[in-house]
Ligand SMILES: Nc1ncnc2c1ncn2[C@@H]1O[C@H](COP(=O)(O)OP(=O)(O)OP(=O)(O)O)[C@@H](O)[C@H]1O
């Protein structure tokens with residue numbers, strides 16, 4: 001906990017300096033708030049519209065979590081298949097890599113056309129943007145298992161599934177969490193982006209509406225909420241890691 | 257009764273001949289040591305006995321049956337301790353039982369009963385990173401012994417320890433063996449260790465390895481004194497056998513570590 005605090009204050013300090021500079025600039029230069037609102041204005045207006053913001057946050061959060069859950073399940077399924085079958089590795093992995101070159105900008109509107117304005121297309125965009133780091137890291141983690149450990153399990157009479165469960169899954173966990181941290185930071189952005197492409201509610205559509213109404217301050221407020229969500233989810237992965245991998249703390253193997 | 261019989265076994269990896277015509281047998285309740293130069297194929301031999309690899313020629317019989325990983329007759333403690341950092345010490349020692357499909361609760365009870373004897377009591381819930389080198393080896397040995405299999409293979413269990421801890425562990429293992437009379441095959445680089453623990457010492461030549469000498473240590477297990485003249489005489493015989501084998505070897509220079 002102490003170390004968490006110690007690693008938190010430098011970025012907070014930088015952030016405070018940037019916000020202070022921004023406030024100073026806007027006040028001194030007298031910038032029009034529709035062009036660039038001051039941080040103070042963003043905060044007060046955001047607070048005044050908190051009910052609205054909250055109502056728009058809930059659908060975005062729902063899309064993010066459901067899309068991420070789907071991504072999680074798909075990543076495990078694919079990574080396990082890749083680990084068990086050399087044929088799948090040869091046939092599937094290149095396609096997975098190639099799938100990452102498809103611009104989501106192009107796919108998101110198509111998903112809306114196919115699946116409408118509901119939840120599903122947003123979930124799918126979140127899944128598409130977060131799936132790869134999860135699956136790739138997990139597969140790499142399985143593959144990095146100590147060969148000697150696998151031989152030990154075999155000499156003990158363990159079959160393939162049991163050896164997988166007893167050795168490969170736990171030894172892949174640090175890799176999995178590395179992937180989880182990368183992909184969770186994409187998840188909220190994915191949902192907001194999907195809403196931009198067409199939605200009935202959510203932070204993305206809210207930003208678009210406020211931009212059209214020249215309420216730049218509320219756009220910024222929505223951006224701040226988005227960032228807050230991402231950071232909270234990122235923090236949650238750290239907590240989860242501490243819970244799931246208690247041995248890392250004891251062994252001094254926790255990253256950073 | 258013969259617990260382990262290795263009949264004319266050869267093993268090559270591609271063009272590399274590692275074992276050639278190796279003969280070795282171990283009686284039930286016997287402590288056998290296998291000593292040989294580094295890289296001569298001692299671990300390879302264990303891989304054959306445990307059934308992880310197949311010999312290129314010859315036969316490996318454990319209690320009269322061909323060696324195989326599914327026969328469940330051999331418990332192998334590899335050269336690396338391979339304790340899993342994510343499992344507590346207790347759960348590391350149950351790994352073998354769980355690998356065989358024993359329920360976790362029963363496996364824990366079974367392993368836990370041995371902790372005191374292995375000097376690990378109180379460390380059940382610690383992680384391997386919190387153990388000393390000697391304790392790690394004892395935990396790895398417990399994981400092997402708890403399986404209750406007829407033949408124990410120990411591949412340089414104390415090779416990585418400092419000499420003080422090693423000496424301590426050797427005495428401890430000697431005591432454990434006197435009490436349990438397991439059938440043990442111990443691979444070692446350490447002549448003193450072999451003489452201290454074994455009934456029979458099999459001396460391997462450099463690669464391709466074969467047994468060049470078999471020395472019976474006819475000293476009572478209860479009172480082996482490393483400083484006694486009989487003890488050093490046996491050590492001398494083993495050293496000579498190793499030197500002879502190394503000098504004869506066509507491969508030329510091979511280092512022998514006589515610990
Ligand atoms: N799977 C393998 N494929 C190819 N070569 C191998 C394999 N396993 C072992 N070898 C080779 O066989 C030789 C003997 O190896 P082994 O590990 O059995 O020696 P060792 O006597 O146990 O050595 P050490 O005392 O250093 O543990 C080495 O030259 C090694 O490179």
Ligand SMILES: [Mg+2]
Nearest residue numbers: 298299335411
């Ligand atoms: Mg070896």
